[in-house]
Each structure stands twice: as C-alpha cells, then as structure tokens.
Amino acid sequence: MARAGRWLRSVAAVFDKDWRSELRTRYAISALLMFVVTTIAILMFSLGTEEAPPEVLSGMLWVVIFFAAMSGLSRTFVAEEERGTTMTLQLLTSPGAVYFGKLLFNLVLVTGLSAFTVVLYALFINGFVIKNVLLFVVTVAFGSVGFSAAATIIAAIIAKAATRGTLYPVLSFPVLLPLLLAVINATRLAAEGAVFADAAGEFQLLVSYIVVVVTASALVFEYVWKE
Amino acid sequence: MSMTGTTLRGKDLSKSYGRKVVFSGISFGVGPGETLLVTGRNGSGKSTLARILCGVLSPTGGRIGLDPDPGDNHADRVHLFGLVAPYLQAYEEFTAAENLAIATRIRGNVPDPSRISTLLDRVGLNNRKHDAVRGFSSGMKQRVKYAMALLHEPDVLVLDEPMANLDAEGTAMVREVMGEHGKRRTLIVATNDLTDCERFDTRVDLSGSARG
Numbered sequence: 001m002a003r004a005g006r007w008l009r010s011v012a013a014v015f016d017k018d019w020r021s022e023l024r025t026r027y028a029i030s031a032l033l034m035f036v037v038t039t040i041a042i043l044m045f046s047l048g049t050e051e052a053p054p055e056v057l058s059g060m061l062w063v064v065i066f067f068a069a070m071s072g073l074s075r076t077f078v079a080e081e082e083r084g085t086t087m088t089l090q091l092l093t094s095p096g097a098v099y100f101g102k103l104l105f106n107l108v109l110v111t112g113l114s115a116f117t118v119v120l121y122a123l124f125i126n127g128f129v130i131k132n133v134l135l136f137v138v139t140v141a142f143g144s145v146g147f148s149a150a151a152t153i154i155a156a157i158i159a160k161a162a163t164r165g166t167l168y169p170v171l172s173f174p175v176l177l178p179l180l181l182a183v184i185n186a187t188r189l190a191a192e193g194a195v196f197a198d199a200a201g202e203f204q205l206l207v208s209y210i211v212v213v214v215t216a217s218a219l220v221f222e223y224v225w226k227e
Numbered sequence: 228m229s230m231t232g233t234t235l236r237g238k239d240l241s242k243s244y245g246r247k248v249v250f251s252g253i254s255f256g257v258g259p260g261e262t263l264l265v266t267g268r269n270g271s272g273k274s275t276l277a278r279i280l281c282g283v284l285s286p287t288g289g290r291i292g293l294d295p296d297p298g299d300n301h302a303d304r305v306h307l308f309g310l311v312a313p314y315l316q317a318y319e320e321f322t323a324a325e326n327l328a329i330a331t332r333i334r335g336n337v338p339d340p341s342r343i344s345t346l347l348d349r350v351g352l353n354n355r356k357h358d359a360v361r362g363f364s365s366g367m368k369q370r371v372k373y374a375m376a377l378l379h380e381p382d383v384l385v386l387d388e389p390m391a392n393l394d395a396e397g398t399a400m401v402r403e404v405m406g407e408h409g410k411r412r413t414l415i416v417a418t419n420d421l422t423d424c425e426r427f428d429t430r431v432d433l434s435g436s437a438r439g
Contacts, residue, residue, distance in 0.1 A: 003300075006335030010302070013332035017318070024320045084316035088375075090283040091310055092333040094302040222301070226283065 010093040014101025018076055019108070027079065028072035028109060035068040036117050044124045051127030058187035061128070062180055065117050065147070069110055070169040073151040076102045077159035086159075086225075095222040099152070103214075106148040106155075114140050114147075131193030139190060139199070142206040143183040149210055150175050153217035156224045182206050232259035232382040232412040233293050233307050235280065240289035242275050249275050250436040251288070255429055258294075259382075262409045264424050265417040267433030273417040274312065276433065277387040280415060281308040306334060309376035312387035317371045319361040323352050326360060330375050346374045350400060365392040373404065383413040390423050 022028055043060060052060070080086045089098055118140060122128055130136045154172050158164045186202040196203075234256065241251035249272040257263035265273050278284040280291065282304045297303040317326045324347065328338040347353045350370040355363070360371055369392045376384065389401050405424065408414050416424040 007302070009335040010333055013329065013335070017329050017333065021318065021320055083319065084314065085318060087278070087283055087310075087315055088317065088330075089333070091281060091305050091308065091315075092330055093305075093335070094300070097302070097333075097335075226285065 007094065007097055010097035011100045011104065014089075014093070014098055015104040015108075018102065018105040021079075022075075022105075022109075025079075028075040031075075032068050032072040032109065032113050033116065035071045036064060036113065036120060039064045039068070040117070040120045040124055047126060049126060054127075054191035055184075055188045057125065057128050058191060059184050060125075061117065061121050061187060062143070062184050064121070065110075065114055065143075066173075066176065066180065067169070068113055068117065069147055069151060070172060072113075073106050073109065073148070074155040074158060074164065074168045076105055076152070077155040078164055081159045090225070095225045096218060098225060099156070099218060099221040102156075103148060103152045103217075106152045107145060110144045110148045110151070111141075114144050128191075130190050132190045132195065135194065135196060135199060136187060136190035138196075139183055139186040139202075142203065142210070143179065146179040146183075146206055146210050146213070147176065149213040149217065150179065153213070153221065153224070156221060160224075178205065179209050182209070233295065233297075234258035235263075235383065235413065235415075236292040236294070237280075238289050238292070240276070240279065240286045240291070242272060242279065242284075243287045250433050253289070253431060253433070253436060255431050257413055257415065257429055259412055260410060261428040262405075262414040262416065262424065262426065264421075264427035264430045265415065265433065266419065266421070266430065267436070269419070271433035271436070273419075273433060274314065274387050276431075277310065277312060277385050277415070277417050280383075281305065281310050281385055302335070306379060307382045308385060309379070309381035309383070310385045310387070311369070311372045311376045311389060312385075313391050314387075315372055317360045317368065317375060320359060322357050322359055323347055323363075323371050323374065324356040326371060327374055327378055330378055334379060336379075342378075343374075346377060349377075350374045351396065366394055366397055369393055370397060370400075373401070377404065381412075383415065384408045385415045385417070387417045388423075389416060389418065390420070 080089060151172060154175060158167045158171060161167050182202045182205045186199045189199045236256045238254050240253040242249045255263060265276055267273050275284065279286050297307060318329065321329060324343055327343045327346065331338040344353060347356045350373050352367060352370050360368060390398050393401060405414060418424060
C-alpha cells in the first residue's frame with residue numbers, strides 16, 4: 001500500500017515537473033498553437049465561402065489535430081534526451097512512473113490542443129455545425145486519450161533515434177490510423193445529428209484501442225526507456 | 228563504528244555493443260566502509276560499468292548481487308544509489324533548490340527545505356540556490372550533481388570522474404564527502420587519475436579487459 005502511494009506520488013511529480021518545465025520553456029505549447037492557428041488560417045482562406053460536406057470537414061478537423069500533435073507531443077521525451085536528463089530520471093524512479101507521468105502530461109496537452117482547435121474550427125470554418133454536441137464532446141475526449149496513449153510510447157521510441165523529427169509523424173500515422181478512422185466517423189455522425197447507438201461501433205473500437213495501446217506501452221516501456 | 232549499507236558483488240560482468248566488447252570477465256566485491264576504485268584508459272568502460280552498477284544499464288553477461296537484496300522493484304534498487312558523473316545532468320530551467328525538490332518528489336517523498344538548504348550549503352551553492360542551473364558554470368553544475376546524489380542518503384555512492392570541472396575548494400568538498408561516505412557506507416570511484424582516490428580497498432582495472 002505504501003509502495004503504491006509512493007508510486008502514485010512519483011507519477012504526479014513527473015507530470016508536475018514536465019508541466020512546470022513546459023510553462024517556463026513553452027517548447028510544445030508554442031509549436032502546437034502556432035501549427036493550429038496557421039493551418040486553420042490556410043483552410044479558411046482556401047475554402048472561402050464554400051461549404052464542404054460534413055465528412056470532409058470532420059476529416060479536416062482531425063488532420064489539423066493529428067499534425068499539430070505531431071509537432072509538439074514528442075517533446076516530453078525528446079527534451080529529456082537532448083538535455084541529457086534521461087539518466088537523471090532513470091535514477092529517480094521506476095519506468096512505469098515515468099511512462100504514466102508523461103502520458104498524463106501528453107493527455108493534458110492533447111485535450112487542450114483539441115479544445116483549442118475545435119473552438120477555432122467552429123468559429124472560422126464555414127459549414128462546421130455539430131448537431132449532437134454530447135456525442136462530439138465524448139468523441140474528442142476518447143480521441144484525445146487514444147492520441148496521447150499512442151503518441152507517448154512512439155515519442156519514447158523515436159527519442160532514441162537520430163532522425164527523430166521526421167520519424168515521429170511517419171511512425172505515428174500507421175499506429176494512429178484505426179483511431180483516426182474511428183474519430184473521423186464519430187465526428188461525422190455527431191455533425192449529422194446521429195445518436196450514441198449509431199456510433200457504438202466507433203466507441204467500441206476507441207475503447208479497445210486505448211486499452212490495448214496503454215497496456216502494451218506499460219509492458220514494453222521499461223525496455224524502451226532503459227537502453 | 229556502525230556500518231550501514233549495501234554490499235555489491237559483481238560476478239563475471241561483461242558488456243558488448245554488437246560485436247564490440249567493452250569489457251568482460253569483471254568480478255569484484257565491495258561493502259559498507261569500503262571503497263572500490265575502477266580504473267582504465269579512455270574508452271575502457273569505466274562509465275559503462277558505473278551505469279551498470281547503478282542499474283540504469285544491463286550487463287551483457289554476468290550478474291550483480293546486492294546484499295541485502297532490494298528485490299526486482301526498479302525504484303527500490305535505484306534508490307540505493309547516488310551517482311555523480313559528467314553525463315548526468317540537472318534540469319537547467321529550474322533552480323538548484325528546485326532541482327533537489329523535484330528529485331525528492333519524483334522519488335515519491337516530500338521535500339524538506341531545511342535538508343535542501345543544508346546540502347546546498349555543503350556543496351557551496353546556498354547563496355545561488357534560487358538561480359536557474361542554466362546560468363551556472365560547469366563546476367557549479369558538478370556541485371548540483373553532488374547535492375542531488377547525496378539528497379536521499381544513498382547506501383552506495385558512485386563517483387565517475389569525481390573531480391571533473393571542480394576548483395580547489397570543490398575538490399576539498401568532494402574529498403570530505405568521499406571520506407565521510409567511505410567510512411560507513413559503500414563508495415565506488417571511477418577515474419583515470421589515481422590522486423582522486425588514494426585510499427581504496429579493492430581495485431578493478433578495465434584496461435585490457437575487452438577480450439572477446
């Protein structure tokens with residue numbers, strides 16, 4: 001019991017350290033926000049007054065979130081490697097505490113990123129109307145958890161590579177493809193005003209994806225982290 | 228004098244990266260109140276051995292036994308060790324005092340400001356404890372590493388190139404730390420310069436140990 005309490009405090013401390021570091025350096029937040037603003041501005045100018053169908057708008061929303069996430073989410077591990085603090089962290093706590101602390105940090109980052117993107121998208125992209133708001137909110141929430149789960153373990157792997165900048169989106173795309181297809185479909189259904197029962201298949205896939213990715217990541221992380 | 232701490236026994240340790248054998252056939256034993264000196268020319272694997280001993284790198288062959296055995300829990304094992312090494316870094320965006328508080332929290336404990344203040348005083352940084360590590364000289368960064376390594380009162384202190392970047396005052400501080408720690412607990416020093424550690428109980432020379 002005492003060991004579990006200490007482990008949980010370690011997880012919270014890793015998250016707290018990353019969050020305070022991010023607030024001071026603004027590496028990830030700046031990259032994410034600038035990407036979202038510029039991409040939505042380009043979309044806005046290219047669409048003009050045209051109204052694209054819901055399936056196209058849903059896809060475009062998640063394309064923006066995917067590439068924005070790819071521009072900033074790897075920082076949590078890449079920064080440790082670049083600053084030479086990986087071993088410092090290895091000497092302080094268990095790999096599991098590091099993984100879940102970093103996962104929590106990425107989850108907060110992706111949730112904030114998704115909320116910011118959705119607000120800008122709704123304000124500036126013509127024809128983006130959500131008829132079932134609750135379904136959409138749940139989709140974004142599950143999408144954020146799935147995104148951060150996959151992005152965290154991939155970031156840990158690519159942080160060890162020399163070509164980490166280009167490797168991250170390339171490696172992430174096939175891993176995130178099932179998640180992307182499910183959230184794009186669920187977003188389209190929310191835009192069309194469908195009920196939860198219509199999106200049951202998408203949510204089953206999302207929950208399975210999250211459980212599988214988090215479990216597999218927790219199991220393999222020690223090997224990725226240690227050497 | 229009461230001895231507290233952990234005994235380390237390395238048996239037939241080897242480390243290879245692909246076909247490149249860094250060292251092989253290394254055996255030793257060191258316990259509380261004893262000092263193990265690891266020597267060897269550049270590239271002979273002193274730092275690699277230091278990392279293996281601390282549990283952050285796995286050996287290719289052989290094993291390290293700890294007595295008492297902390298079990299398989301990684302956190303329990305690494306908490307036994309304090310490491311000071313040129314390749315170990317503090318978080319530069321934080322101050323020296325914040326680094327020590329962060330290290331304590333990540334270990335799952337509650338930081339004690341008076342303990343942090345005492346330690347920074349001991350390494351000669353108390354007057355700069357609220358400055359970001361980014362602005363420190365390499366010698367001051369080395370002192371931060373000493374404070375971080377001693378913070379949790381480790382059973383085993385591993386010093387890799389212990390005098391790196393330090394001035395005369397810093398060197399004297401390190402000798403004092405080595406003397407105190409080596410009296411009751413386990414001390415491991417990896418260095419090229421034998422004047423860094425004149426008193427030792429066991430010596431492992433890694434030069435020429437890279438036979439395939």
